[in-house]
Amino acid sequence: MFVQHSNVYLMIASRQNCNAASLLFFLHRVVDVFKHYFEELEEESLRDNFVVVYELLDEMMDFGYPQYTEARILSEFIKTDAYRMEVTQRPPMAVTNAVSWRSEGIQYKKNEVFLDVIENVNILVNSNGQIVRSDVVGALKMRTYLTGMPECKLGLNDRVLLEAQGRATKGKAIDLEDIKFHQCVRLARFENDRTISFIPPDGAFDLMTYRLSTQVKPLIWVEAQIESHSRSRVEMLIKARSQFKERSTATNVEIELPVPTDASNPTVRTSLGSASYAPEKDALVWKIKSFPGNKEYMLRAEFHLPSITAEEATPERKAPIRVKFEIPYFTVSGIQVRYLKIIEKSGYQALPWVRYITMAGEYELRLVRSRDVTKRSTKKYIEEPLYNRLFKDGGTEVKVRQQLNQFLKGTKHVFKWEVGDTIKKLRNRGLYYPALKLSEVMEERGMNKTVSDQAIHLDLVAKARGITAGENYFVDLPETSKTELTYGSLLNCYCKELLTEKAEGLLNKMKELNITPSSMSYNSLMTLYTKTGETEKVPAMIQELKAENVMPDSYTYNVWMRALAATNDISGVERVIEEMNRDGRVAPDWTTYSNMASIYVDAGLSQKAEKALQELEMKNTQRDFTAYQFLITLYGRLGKLTEVYRIWRSLRLAIPKTSNVAYLNMIQVLVKLNDLPGAETLFKEWQANCSTYDIRIVNVLIGAYAQEGLIQKANELKEKAPRRGGKLNAKTWEIFMDYYVKSGDMARALECMSKAVSIGKGDGGKWLPSPETVRALMSYFEQKKDVNGAENLLEILKNGTDNIGAEIFEPLIRTYAAAGKSHPAMRRRLKMENVEVNEATKKLLDEVSQDV
Structure with missing residues (x-):
């Protein structure tokens, strides 16, 4: 190391x-x-x-x-x-000596202690004005000039200490996290009664550091509006506002504003402070010596951009606005030194001095464009982004619809780009009905739709109301709107519904009208062929795409590779990669190599799969979350447990705030690799840090326990989940049902099945057990001549479906016959359910059914 x-x-x-x-x-x-x-x-x-x-x-x-x-x-x-x-x-x-950090015999004429409470505020604000990350890192720095071997006692407004003492917290009590002490502090006493007691070193040292992961309001808020002009110049309007009380003042404020790399000849005006252009940083630095609380100041700047000739060519700056400042006599967390006692056997009096300072740590705000909702008037516009407004109460369709209806009933406006962005995000979440309603109402209110908007609307109509409604919408469009975009949208709808003839016919019509299809249209049709098992048509589509001079994209090559792999043409797959490298216009990215690795794994070519995964890692320069997921899954399929853990560590370093989905995937892979101890360790780590208790992760471990016969551990997890906020779903009970079926405990299996059927699927659909499970249960009841068990199973299935077929009634009749029991209305039941049984069962009906 x-x-x-x-x-x-x-x-x-x-x-x-x-x-x-x-x-x-x-x-x-x-x-x-x-x-x-x-x-x-x-x-x-x-x-x-x-x-x-x-x-x-x-x-x-x-x-x-x-x-x-x-x-x-x-x-x-x-x-x-x-x-x-x-x-x-x-x-x-x-x-x-036992006190190795302090010598004996130290003498001072004047005994003093200086304590600085310094807090660094770390904030990251995104382009929508939302706080992405926020925490406070604090330190208690001391300088001691004390005679002899004194003992110091320090008291803070620590919530745990005050509550332990039974004292009412008149002021603000705080919850300290990640506390780290200097070695002089007696840790045992702190753990016992939260008292900070120590013999200090001589001179300067850090007594303690801590962190508070609390939501911090930005102390200095900076907004930037950028206006580009076709005559090669850019104007910037910057507003800086202090968001702390007037009695405090920030000093040495420095605001670093990113500017285009080729900016020159700046003209700057400020209402306070001074600004200078720093070309080595590609930034404009605005310095304010003293910034009072609750004040706002402005900066205007104009830059010439000699390399830019049009407004569309203005480069998008991704660098954030960085802010530095100090605010003396102020702490964000509200930490207070309640007392600092110095005790020495000689009894001298010491003077303690305490000072508070708040400083900017990693304080970054993303460059805010002029269209940002944080700058608009709340009298005319809604206070928050429309997308956030719709998901305020949750992401279910019912909640989103309720919020959408409230917004549509109101009188406040939103930006057009905001509507388009919200519709796009609703589509990505599969919420087609709310997206369609928002699109329709905005059009009714006079919002002009571009051809691109109409293509998106067509897709929403087809998904929400069916393909026929989508076709009718397309027919009613004006001829000027029937372009490649709307034709391509309808073609994609046909492909989604696996309507091969209609999709091919529409593509031919586009050619007749001299409308050149895009690569997206070809991609949709080739994806349709792979789904319908017509992969032999894909190479012909590639040749047609090339003949039409349509540039393929990464997805085109991936579909082509998959089609070749379906025919076991691995050498053809490798030729596709070679063509990509020769062409040079579309470089293989991480998705290409993940596709390649998956094909090699399916073909049993482990060494080639590993090489492809290594290329995938090299291509994942942007630390894409999905790329890490593919790496973990594919290394797991190769049985490379060590590599799985290595990628997991890389993911945690790249994305410290690890999502439930990441834990779910990792634990699933570990279970498949029979690393149950590793899965348990990871589960405990997730359980200790998760904000939402995801029942899917719990189900993976329950399933692993059930598979290993550790049903007691599985039951413990099932019992704990509701207490942590997890909601047992149909999958949970299905796991237990399968276990009890295999172990022959059919009574408990029926109980679990009944609960799974009553809960249903997460999307609101009905849940039913697999046909194999139903057959196993009915066969068991027939063998045991258990008529009641068979009837109970039938009643449970009726709660999940109205279609009870012969595969249920035939073993039911055989069970009655085997048990020597009759059912007077059995024929009537078959007639009511519209079930036709086979000839062998019909013969048994004479014994079982005794109609009057």
Whole structure:
């Protein structure tokens, strides 16, 4: 393991498995000691002080065990040449003392303690004005100048401590997280009664660091409006607003505003402070020495852009606005030092000084464009983005429809682009009815639809009301709107419904009208062929696409590869990759190699699959979440457990806030690889950090336990889930039902089946057991001559479906016959259910049915 400081690498090796955190901590302490001795730690300072470095390392570690890492203590008996004394130095008492961080015999004429409470605010705000990430990282920094060996006691407004003492919190109590103390703090006492008691080192040190993952309102809000002009210039209007109380003042405010890389000749005006252009940062830096609370200031800037000739060519800047500031006598968290007591046996009086400072940490706001909803008037427009408004109460269709109806009944407006963006997101979620209603009402209210909007509307009509309604909408469109976009939309609808003849006919009509189909239209038709098993038609479509000079995209190549793989033409698949590389217009991306790897795995070509997965990793430069999911799944299919864990660690580093879907996929893969202990460990980690208790993840582990015969553990999970907010679904009961069927406990199997049927599917549809399960149950009841069990099964199935067929009644009649029992109305039941049984069963009806 190693750490890098400046141009120096400090490495540590171990012969056995050690605590990695302790090793890294020791390396950082070595860095601190060297900086204390040499001021700057770099290669030259190590070369010039080799002897001192050797002595320090000899004292800091002995036989592989860390010893003394306090720089001030070490400096008392290891001197540099500038401080080396003639007399022989003896190690100070602190080396052999229990308090190794403080020497005895320290004397000061004036005893003082300085405590700085410094908080760094980390905020990330997206382009819609929403806070994506927000936390506070704080530190208690002390400087002590005290005589003797004093003991200090520090009290904070810690909620746990105040509640433990039974005290009412008049002020604001806080919940401290991720607390880290200096080694001088007595941890046992803190864990016992939350009292911070310590003997402080002499001089400056960090007593404590902490974090609060609380939602923080941005203290300084910055909005940017960009206006581009065709005559190669850009105007910027920046508004900076302080969002803290007037009695506080931010100092040394620095706002870094990204500008185009080729900007030149800036003209800047500010209402406060000064601004300068920093070409090395591609930014305009606005500095304000003193920024009072609850105030707003403006900056106007104009840049010439010599490389831009049209408004459409204006580059999109992705860099965020960065803000730096300090606010003295202010803390975001509300932390307060309730007392600081200094106790020394001589009884002297010490003066404690406490200061509070809030600073900007990683404080970033995405560049806000002029169309951003945060800048519009709330008198005329709704207060929040329309999409957020619709999903305020949840993502189910019922909740979205309720919010949509409330919005449509109101009088407030939204931007046209906002409607289009909301319709797009509703489509992606499969909420076609709300999307269609929003599109129709906006058109009725006078919102002009482009041809692209009409193509989207056609797709929504077909999905929400059926393909016939979509065809009628297309017919009623004006001729000017019947372009490649609307034809392509209707073609895609045909392909989704697997209407091959209509899709091919529409493509031919487009050619007759000299409307060149796009690659999307060809992609839809080729996808249709793969679904209907007509993969032999795909190569011909590729040739036609090339003949029409239509540029293929990544999806085109992926469909082509899949079609060739369906005919076991692996060499053909490899030729597609070679063609992509030769053509150069569409470079293979991570989706291409994930497709390739999947094909190799299906073909049993493990080595080639691994090479494809390695290429996938290299192509995933943007750290795409879906790419990581494919990697985990495909390595799992190859049985590479070590690689699965490696990719999981990479995913966690790239995306620290890991979603439920990621845990679900990973645990499923571990279960399939028979790594049940690993799945349990990951489940506990998810359970400790999840915000939403996803029953799907619970079901995976329940299924694994049931498969291993650990039904007690499965039942424990089932019982705990509702207490954590998880809602048992049909899949949960299906797992238990299958277990009881296999173990021969049919009574419990029926109970589980009944509960699964009553819950139904998550989309509101009916749930029914598999035909194999029904046959197994009916066969068991027939063998055991259990008429009641067979009738109970029939009643449960009736709750899920109205179509009870011969496959149920035939074994039911055989069960009656085997048990020697009769059912007077059996023929009538068959007639009412419109069921026709086979000849063998008809003969048994004479024994079973005794109609009067």
